[in-house]
Amino acid sequence: MIQGRRMSRRAFLRLALLGGIAAGIGASEWLTRPAGLARYLHWAGRGQALRLNGRPAVVALGHCSSYADVADALVEAWDLADMPDVRGKRVLVKPNLIDFIEGYPITTAPEVVAGVVDLLRRRGAAEIAVGDGPGFRRDAQPVAEACGLMALLAARKVPFVDLNYDDPRPVATRDGWFFDTKELWLPRHVREADLIVSAPKLKTHHWAGVSLSLKNLFGIVPGARYGWPKNLLHFNGITPSILGLYQTVRPVVAVVDGIVGMEGDGPLFGAEVSHGLVAVGRDAVAVDVTCAGLMGFALSEVHHLAVARWAGVGQAERIELRGAAADPLRRSYQRPPAT
Amino acid sequence: MIHRFRAAAQVDEPVRLPYTFPMRSRTEVAAKAFLLHTQNADGGWGYAVGHASNVEATAAAALALAGDVATGVPSPPALLAPAPLAPQLWGERGADRGAEQAADRAADWLVAAQRRDGGWGLVADDPVSGWQTAWAVLALARLGADEAVLRRGLAWLLAVQLVRIEKAEDVRWMKDILGIDPTLRGWPWLPGQAGWVEPTALALLALAPWAAREDVRPRLDEGVRFLLDRRCGGGGWNVGNPMMFSRPLPARAIPTAWALLALARVAPDAVREEDVATLRREMDGDRSTSALAWGLLALRSLGQDDRGAADLLMARQAADGGWDNSPYHTAVALRALG
Numbered sequence: 194m195i196q197g198r199r200m201s202r203r204a205f206l207r208l209a210l211l212g213g214i215a216a217g218i219g220a221s222e223w224l225t226r227p228a229g230l231a232r233y234l235h236w237a238g239r240g241q242a243l244r245l246n247g248r249p250a251v252v253a254l255g256h257c258s259s260y261a262d263v264a265d266a267l268v269e270a271w272d273l274a275d276m277p278d279v280r281g282k283r284v285l286v287k288p289n290l291i292d293f294i295e296g297y298p299i300t301t302a303p304e305v306v307a308g309v310v311d312l313l314r315r316r317g318a319a320e321i322a323v324g325d326g327p328g329f330r331r332d333a334q335p336v337a338e339a340c341g342l343m344a345l346l347a348a349r350k351v352p353f354v355d356l357n358y359d360d361p362r363p364v365a366t367r368d369g370w371f372f373d374t375k376e377l378w379l380p381r382h383v384r385e386a387d388l389i390v391s392a393p394k395l396k397t398h399h400w401a402g403v404s405l406s407l408k409n410l411f412g413i414v415p416g417a418r419y420g421w422p423k424n425l426l427h428f429n430g431i432t433p434s435i436l437g438l439y440q441t442v443r444p445v446v447a448v449v450d451g452i453v454g455m456e457g458d459g460p461l462f463g464a465e466v467s468h469g470l471v472a473v474g475r476d477a478v479a480v481d482v483t484c485a486g487l488m489g490f491a492l493s494e495v496h497h498l499a500v501a502r503w504a505g506v507g508q509a510e511r512i513e514l515r516g517a518a519a520d521p522l523r524r525s526y527q528r529p530p531a532t
Numbered sequence: 533m534i535h536r537f538r539a540a541a542q543v544d545e546p547v548r549l550p551y552t553f554p555m556r557s558r559t560e561v562a563a564k565a566f567l568l569h570t571q572n573a574d575g576g577w578g579y580a581v582g583h584a585s586n587v588e589a590t591a592a593a594a595l596a597l598a599g600d601v602a603t604g605v606p607s608p609p610a611l612l613a614p615a616p617l618a619p620q621l622w623g624e625r626g627a628d629r630g631a632e633q634a635a636d637r638a639a640d641w642l643v644a645a646q647r648r649d650g651g652w653g654l655v656a657d658d659p660v661s662g663w664q665t666a667w668a669v670l671a672l673a674r675l676g677a678d679e680a681v682l683r684r685g686l687a688w689l690l691a692v693q694l695v696r697i698e699k700a701e702d703v704r705w706m707k708d709i710l711g712i713d714p715t716l717r718g719w720p721w722l723p724g725q726a727g728w729v730e731p732t733a734l735a736l737l738a739l740a741p742w743a744a745r746e747d748v749r750p751r752l753d754e755g756v757r758f759l760l761d762r763r764c765g766g767g768g769w770n771v772g773n774p775m776m777f778s779r780p781l782p783a784r785a786i787p788t789a790w791a792l793l794a795l796a797r798v799a800p801d802a803v804r805e806e807d808v809a810t811l812r813r814e815m816d817g818d819r820s821t822s823a824l825a826w827g828l829l830a831l832r833s834l835g836q837d838d839r840g841a842a843d844l845l846m847a848r849q850a851a852d853g854g855w856d857n858s859p860y861h862t863a864v865a866l867r868a869l870g
Contacts (some may be wrong), residue, residue, distance in 0.1 A: 294782065329771055331730075331786040334856075335820045358579035358860075361654065378654070381583075399777055417579065417586070418654045420663060420721025420728060421771045428725060462779055530777040 227372040239505035250479035250508035251275050255471035256517035257452055260304040263471065267308040267448065270473040273515040276446060277475060280317035282387035285354075286310060289393045289409050290325040291460060293339035298453045298465050301394045303342040305450040305471075309392055310351050322382050324354030325412040328422035333357060356380040357416035368506075370437025371429055377441060378418040389413075389445045391477060395470065395484055396455030397463055399529040400431050402495035403488060404460050405481040406447035410438040432497040436506050439477060447480035448473050454488070456526040463529070470522050478507020483514065489525035559846060562853030563866040567593050568630050570859045575637035576645075576656075577859035585641060587652045587664035589860040591671035594638035596863035597631040598674050599870055639675040642668050650684030651692075662722045665689055666734035673741060689735050690747055694720040694727055711775030717751075718758035718772075728772040729762050729787045733794035740797045756799045759791050767806030768814065785814035785823035789830035796833035803834065815841050821848055821861040825868035832868075842869060 200208075218230065225233035253274035255266035286309050288301035306323055313321050323346055325333050333355040337343045346353050359380030366377050383389065393409035401408050411434070414423045426434040439445060451470030455463035470487060474480040478501045485495050492499050492509070502509035571577060576585025577593045645652055645668070651661025652668040669685040697703055697714035706714045718727025719735040736755045742748045764774045768783025769791040775781060788811045795802050808831070815827035815838065824845040831837055845865055848855055855861040 329773075329781075330784060332818075332820050332822050335818045335823065338819075339817075358858075360578060360580070360583040362584075417588070418658075418662075420725075421730065422728075424721060424725040424728070458777065458779065461776075461781070 228369060232369045236504035240503045241505075243505035243508060244502070244510040247505070247508055247511060249511040249513045250474060250476035251513050251515060252472060252474040252476075252479050252483045253516040254483075254514060254519060254522060255473070256469050256522060257471050258467070258469045260302050260452055263302070263304050263452060264308040264311060266471045267305070267473070268312055270471050270516055271312055271448075274473045274475065276473065277388060277444070278316075279313055279388060281319045283320040283385060284313050284318045284322075284388045284390060285382050285386040286313070286321065286323045286390045286392055287356075287409060287412060288323065288325055288342070289404070289412065289460075290333055290336045290340070290342070291327050291412070292329050293336045294461060297462060298394065298396070298455050299461055300336065300340040300342075301392050301450045302452065303340055303345045305448070305452070306342055306392055307345040307349065309390055309448055310346070310349055313390070314349075322352050322354050324356045324359065324380070324382055326356030326359075326380065326414065326416055328411060328416070331357070331416070331421055354380070354382050356383065356413055357421075359383075359415065361415040361418045364441065366437055366441045367443075368437065368440035370433040370440060372433065373429065374425075377437075378415060379413060379442065380415050383413045383442055387444075389442060390448055391445050392448045392450065394455065395449050395451035395468065395472075395488070397457060397459035397488075397526055397529040399459065401435065401497060402529070403481070403485050403490060403498075405449060405484050406445070406477040407435050407439055407481050407497060407501070410435065410442065410445065413438065413442065432500050435497045436501055436504070439506060444475075445477050446473075446475045447477040449480060449484050451484060451487070454524075454526070456488075457529065459529055464527070466524060466526065468522070468524055476507045478502075478509050479512045482509045483512060483519075487519065487522050487524065489523065494528075559849060560866065560870060563849065563855075563862055563869075564597070564631060564853075566853035566862050567597060567859055567866070568634050570854070570862075571634055571637065574656075575641035577638070577863075579858055579860050581854075581857050581859065584655055586655045587642065587645060588654075588667050589858075589863070590638050590641055591664075591667040592863040593859050594635045594642070594671050595674055596866045596870075597635040597638070598671075599867060635675060639672060639677060642672055643677060643681055646681060646684065650688035652685070660722060661688055661692075663719065663731035663734060665692075666719070666731065666738035669738040670734070673738075686739065686742060686748075689719070689739060690751060692719065693723050694718075695725060709775070709777055710773055711778070711780075712773070713761045716758040716761055717754050718762075719755065726772075727758055729759065729769045730771070730790045732758055732772075733787075733790035736794040736798050740794075743798065752798055756795065756802065759795060760802055763791075763807070764810070766810060767804055767808075768810030769807075783810045783814060785811060785818045786826050788814060789823075789826035792830040793826075793833050796830070800834075808834065808836065812838060812841075819844060821845065821855045821858075821865055824848070825855075825861070825864040828868040829864070845869060 221230045251274050253270040255270040257266035288306045290300050327333050361378040363376040364379045391406035391409045393406050396404050398404035419425045449472040451468045454466040454468040456466050457463040472480050472484050482498055570581045572585045574585050576590035578584050579589050645656040647661050651665040653660050665688050718732030720727055721731050732755050739748050762772045764783040765780045768788040770784045773781050815823050824841050855865045
């Protein structure tokens with residue numbers, strides 16, 4: 194037994210320092226829950242690097258006042274945006290088909306989807322499918338039929354896939370945004386696609402601020418596994434789920450239907466906005482940041498885009514705009530109801 | 533091989549429906565042939581032809597075929613002591629050897645797919661039990677599974693955890709914004725989440741035969757209250773959000789059909805005319821196989837029909853005998869028209 198032995202001042206300071214470091218790490222770990230300190234630092238460092246030294250992302254804008262002219266506008270924007278070569282690839286086009294309610298511009302216009310399909314076919318895509326898995330409708334097909342999409346796809350002999358039922362299997366999640374699971378069950382056409390074209394309707398959203406190409410990815414989560422709505426995404430958090438899906442299923446490119454947008458009480462009951470915008474890009478974060486800006490939203494108003502910028506999920510800072518001039522396309526969308 | 537109770541002494545009287553659907557035998561035979569030909573080698577069915585076997589499609593197909601092999605209700609295991617199952621939901625018809633064998637294999641697949649916790653997931657190797665458990669219990673009770681299998685399935689349904697919000701401030705907020713009472717427990721799609729209309733309706737149907745049990749009755753009653761709370765303003769149901777930001781959301785055909793099937797079984801007095809009117813309107817607007825078939829089944833459970841919807845459903849049958857290249861849709865359509 195050791196008695197009467199006193200701790201030296203140096204030893205005491207060392208002990209205090211170590212204790213302070215341990216307490217700091219513990220506090221940081223606690224403050225960065227549920228991601229954890231290591232993941233948090235990784236995201237922050239990657240975001241800083243992308244903002245300072247990342248390659249600029251190209252976003253092409255098209256000004257198109259009518260859906261009758263959208264095919265040409267899409268081709269022009271696609272070429273300007275340096276989009277990936279689709280020759281020989283399997284491509285899934287993912288429109289927003291969350292629901293159909295007469296009189297509301299909820300879904301991606303079928304002309305836009307058809308225009309993308311035609312473009313992909315002309316560029317040599319080996320297989321093209323169009324699909325969605327609505328969160329509030331058990332079946333996607335009635336929505337696709339009601340909005341007129343099925344007729345256009347049938348004329349082109351392009352299959353429509355209900356992603357809610359498309360043989361889901363587990364896929365490892367990437368980048369740590371799903372906090373309670375390391376795998377996500379995803380539909381066959383999502384798993385097997387070489388490229389996913391997220392083709393959303395440009396609109397406001399009462400939970401996410403805006404619903405664009407990133408939020409549109411909620412529709413790839415299969416209801417057969419996760420239910421209607423996909424409650425997993427709400428419990429994981431809207432922002433981490435949006436970013437986690439984007440990171441897990443990449444490559445995703447964006448073609449935004451903003452010819453007629455929706456403002457106010459989106460994503461279902463908002464008002465129509467004749468915007469005349471088509472936006473195309475291979476970095477969906479850059480496209481969404483651009484579109485949100487053209488809707489009149491500051492980045493800080495759209496949490497998932499602000500976090501995407503901070504974490505370097507995509508290029509939100511250095512964006513090279515091509516095509517139509519941005520200023521005539523700027524609007525001030527009415528905000529969705531406050532949560 | 534599961535133990536079957538087909539030769540049981542206790543047999544229900546056939547249900548006398550006040551009408552008949554116009555299913556021609558050729559349509560029915562073709563639909564059965566489609567199901568028999570699309571059964572996977574492992575005994576199950578997928579949502580589409582060629583897809584991996586999953587619990588919902590397999591249970592639905594087995595129940596559709598069991599309508600041919602079972603002339604009544606299986607003898608209940610003594611301990612579980614269920615009341616008769618809902619014959620108006622699944623019908624009873626003459627024997628068919630091919631259908632009987634297919635249903636046997638499907639039942640075997642379902643039994644093998646049961647997880648250690650007593651529940652079922654999406655597919656046999658799903659590591660999480662979920663809403664499909666109610667489907668498996670419904671099917672295996674009808675097909676006459678071992679008592680232990682059913683007992684474990686029931687236990688899972690009764691014990692599944694879900695979010696229950698009770699903090700007064702949060703409850704008030706959810707009532708204002710979503711128009712729901714979050715203190716009520718329904719059933720979730722997956723454990724640990726919120727309750728929703730369809731899994732609740734399914735669980736009520738699965739548990740209904742055991743309504744007399746002390747541990748089942750309170751849960752059934754709360755499930756009924758949950759469904760009534762989630763009813764949309766003009767009648768009918770959607771996924772379970774009658775409002776969003778104080779704005780009414782529309783009812784939809786399939787959740788309305790499920791809720792009506794459940795209420796017709798466990799609380800028929802709670803069904804309102806406006807629910808049925810909403811169902812008819814949404815069936816007419818939706819016109820998908822699922823909406824028409826589930827809608828017709830719900831109407832049948834209430835002693836009603838819709839000949840126009842039945843004709844539309846029949847017209848959707850493909851030349852191969854199936855609907856939408858989907859064993860699941862075909863199974864539901866077969867039962868709806870049968």
